[in-house]
Amino acid sequence: MLKKMKIILFMSVLMLVNQLQAQALKGTLGAHDPSTIIKRNGVYHVWTTGNQIQHLTSTDLINWTAASSVFASGTWPSWINNYVSGFAGFFWAPECIYMNGKYYMYYSCSTGARPCAIGVATSTDLTNWTDQGMVIYSDNSSTYGSIDPAVFSDASGNYWMTFGSHLTGIWIAQLNTSTGKRLNSTLKNIAGSNSSEHEGSYVIRNGNYYYLFYNRGICCAGTNSTYYVQMGRSTSPNGTYVDVNGTNLLSGGGTTVMSRSSNFYGTGQIGFYTEGGNNFISYHYYNSNANGAPTLGIANMGFQSSGWPFITRDWIPSGRYKIINKNSAKVWDAWGCTGATNQAIAQGTSSGVSCQQWDFTPLGDGIYKITCALGGLAADVVNCVDANSTKLQLYPSNNTNCQKYRIERAGDGSFVFTSLTGNRVVEVPNASTTAGTQLALFDYNGNNCQKWLLGTAGTAKIGNVLKTEVNEPETSQKILIYPNPASKGVGVTIDLSATNMEEANLISVMDIKGAVLEKLEITNKSSVEVGARLPVGLYIINVTNNTQSITQKVIIK
Numbered sequence: 001m002l003k004k005m006k007i008i009l010f011m012s013v014l015m016l017v018n019q020l021q022a023q024a025l026k027g028t029l030g031a032h033d034p035s036t037i038i039k040r041n042g043v044y045h046v047w048t049t050g051n052q053i054q055h056l057t058s059t060d061l062i063n064w065t066a067a068s069s070v071f072a073s074g075t076w077p078s079w080i081n082n083y084v085s086g087f088a089g090f091f092w093a094p095e096c097i098y099m100n101g102k103y104y105m106y107y108s109c110s111t112g113a114r115p116c117a118i119g120v121a122t123s124t125d126l127t128n129w130t131d132q133g134m135v136i137y138s139d140n141s142s143t144y145g146s147i148d149p150a151v152f153s154d155a156s157g158n159y160w161m162t163f164g165s166h167l168t169g170i171w172i173a174q175l176n177t178s179t180g181k182r183l184n185s186t187l188k189n190i191a192g193s194n195s196s197e198h199e200g201s202y203v204i205r206n207g208n209y210y211y212l213f214y215n216r217g218i219c220c221a222g223t224n225s226t227y228y229v230q231m232g233r234s235t236s237p238n239g240t241y242v243d244v245n246g247t248n249l250l251s252g253g254g255t256t257v258m259s260r261s262s263n264f265y266g267t268g269q270i271g272f273y274t275e276g277g278n279n280f281i282s283y284h285y286y287n288s289n290a291n292g293a294p295t296l297g298i299a300n301m302g303f304q305s306s307g308w309p310f311i312t313r314d315w316i317p318s319g320r321y322k323i324i325n326k327n328s329a330k331v332w333d334a335w336g337c338t339g340a341t342n343q344a345i346a347q348g349t350s351s352g353v354s355c356q357q358w359d360f361t362p363l364g365d366g367i368y369k370i371t372c373a374l375g376g377l378a379a380d381v382v383n384c385v386d387a388n389s390t391k392l393q394l395y396p397s398n399n400t401n402c403q404k405y406r407i408e409r410a411g412d413g414s415f416v417f418t419s420l421t422g423n424r425v426v427e428v429p430n431a432s433t434t435a436g437t438q439l440a441l442f443d444y445n446g447n448n449c450q451k452w453l454l455g456t457a458g459t460a461k462i463g464n465v466l467k468t469e470v471n472e473p474e475t476s477q478k479i480l481i482y483p484n485p486a487s488k489g490v491g492v493t494i495d496l497s498a499t500n501m502e503e504a505n506l507i508s509v510m511d512i513k514g515a516v517l518e519k520l521e522i523t524n525k526s527s528v529e530v531g532a533r534l535p536v537g538l539y540i541i542n543v544t545n546n547t548q549s550i551t552q553k554v555i556i557k
Contacts (some may be wrong), residue, residue: 025408026063026423026444028056032220033093033148033200034282036271037061038103040126040211044397044411045284046496047094052076053107060446061298061411064348070094070105070121072130077119083488086111093200093269096126098149104180106161108147114138116146117486117525118163120180135181136163137172144171144187145199151175152203153212154237155511160412162212165199168192170214172238190239191249194214200269204309209233210413212249213257215268222292225234225266229283230254231309244308256310262365263288264297270311272301278411281311292509298408313366314494315409318371322350322455324549326414327448328433328516329508329542331356331455334394335436339375344438345392345426349510349540350455350551357548367420371397371458378403381441386422389429392439410504414451414500416444421553424429425450433516458530466471481541492554494541510540531556 008134024174044058045067052069071077092108103123110116118138121129133430140145145167146405153159158173161182169192172225174183191214192198200215217226225347232241232249247253252327258267265286273280279301300315325331326349335350337355350356357373357465366517370379372394384402397403402422409417417426424441431449444450478497509518517539523530531539534556542551 004101009274014512025296025298025377026057029296030293031270032284034271034284034296035095036097036150036202037095037272037273037282038098039275039411040127043328045096047096047105047127048284049094050091051089051091051106052113053091053094058294061074062408063446065298068127070107077121077133079131079133080117083117083134083137084109084111084115092149093124095149095151099151099153099160099180099443100177104151104469106135106149106151106180108149110145111146113166114140114145115141117243118146118161120182132180135161139168142399143168146187147161148200150202150271150487152205152237153207159454160203160236160237162190162201162203163440164201166196170201170411171196176236177380189250190234190240190241193201193250201270202270203237204272206303206309207233207307209307210235210241211236213270216254216256217268219266219268221266223265223288224292225286226260227268228256228260229258229265229270229311231257232307238496244306246439252411255308257309257427258283258299259315264313264365265292267297275411275464278409278413280409280411300409314362314364315366315407315415316362316368316454318362320457321520322356322457322549323358324453324455324544325428325449326451326453326506327431327545328428328469329506329519329549330433330435330542332358332439333435333437334372334374334377337374339372339377339394341377341395343377343394345379345394346436347432347436348435350542350549352551363404365406366408367404368429369397369403370405379405381419384421386419386424386441388424388440388442390421390424390441392426392441397419412451414448414453416451418444426452433472435515453544453549455544473490481552481554485557486531488536488556489532491529491534492541493527493529494543496543506544508542508544509534510542511537 031048035047039046046056048054052071055067056064057067058064081088095106105121113133118135120135121131123129136146148535149163151161154174155303162172163529164171198214202212202213213231215227217228219227232243234241240555243255243321266466267285270281281299281301284295285297286292299311299313302312303309330347331350331410334355335344335346359371361369377394378397381402384393404420405417425444427442427450429440486492508516539554
């Protein structure tokens, strides 16, 4: 499918995505052909198709804002017009990679078909870019299309670029890691030799295999788009690539891994980013809830026992969990612990009771129903109102949007819950640390009071859900606290060496009413001392990280 329709599509509907409802991702989400996510100095970056190469940034992978483009407004490298007549600064499908001590930005130059070219620019700070010229070019007689670049490294540290579109499928060339350009003149066709519907390729290395992803179908037509993502794998970076049935991708093979679902039309142009053991897949889709506007999406990726990957918008396996606030370290609590209709859902000090345990039921595309283990009533937005400060309560299940939440994972591993009543998220109001504070909906602001961690509650484990489709229940762990009982004025030592919680933790010391008396964050420590100033009494110590929460009691005498 020729991509010349992109310009028309962008000019007419791109900005509509700012009006989306019930999206876990926030802010400016207009994006077509997003690049791989790059993180530098705590900021995430994505570049997309558009004038001078469009640019979005985020501090948490949830809220995105528009940033400066790669090239100044109305400008582009002068070499392009010598090869691509009629080019006017509208670039396609950029890709960014860190290589040889700097960032390389690959970009496509085309006005619809051949001639077309791929160029590259470099930067040390993702702000100031120096163009390095052409990487590959297709004239009117070329069998390959020089657009949609994607770069990856092999197990030996060599770099390769896959590219190609709307002619004879996906091609690969080896790169010179110093210049970022082709190492030699060798090109190889690796997928879709007789099909014009292979484009937007990307390769992920995992274990002994290289997994090639690419788009098929028709792009750039809003909800009439039929884009979907297929894959194959090879033990060598430049092929041969085969699908799950062993069919060569040059002979009609291809296993579908991502396609239309719900309001997600024409999904494609994936990129891979990993942080903290979590895999994030960036992609675009045409949003039927916003007149088909091209929109940035981020999905979850894992690998099955067979080694083949899967992509899903669900981040949490079905199961029972406790839900822990990242700010207060307190948990969702059916306040009063009767499980009755209209009971407030508040934050409470974790004690393991059933009214603090919640069953997650995936409804598809990242949407969940959440019910209390005590009584089975659903987490409900009072009166189905989407206004700020609307509170959460227990209510009989009724399959309305008042009881559905779209869940996304932030870069730090925490989760954000967006009510389908509108576009507001569940938070502890005013970042309170007081037990009994009722949960409510508010506009997203990125505060930790709007971010949630999941802990084991008997039937499921959140852990590293991306290694396998479903994890087994976690064996209960205890942190070693000594001495216990402890004498007043001495304090206690918390020893984490017997757990898997040494990397990053939030430690809270609370009285029996849940008031936080001490709070500290530790990183890469196996032990820490707390409580030297505590008076005589019974206290609760909670240790929380991105995957679990452990609570124990300690006595000061």
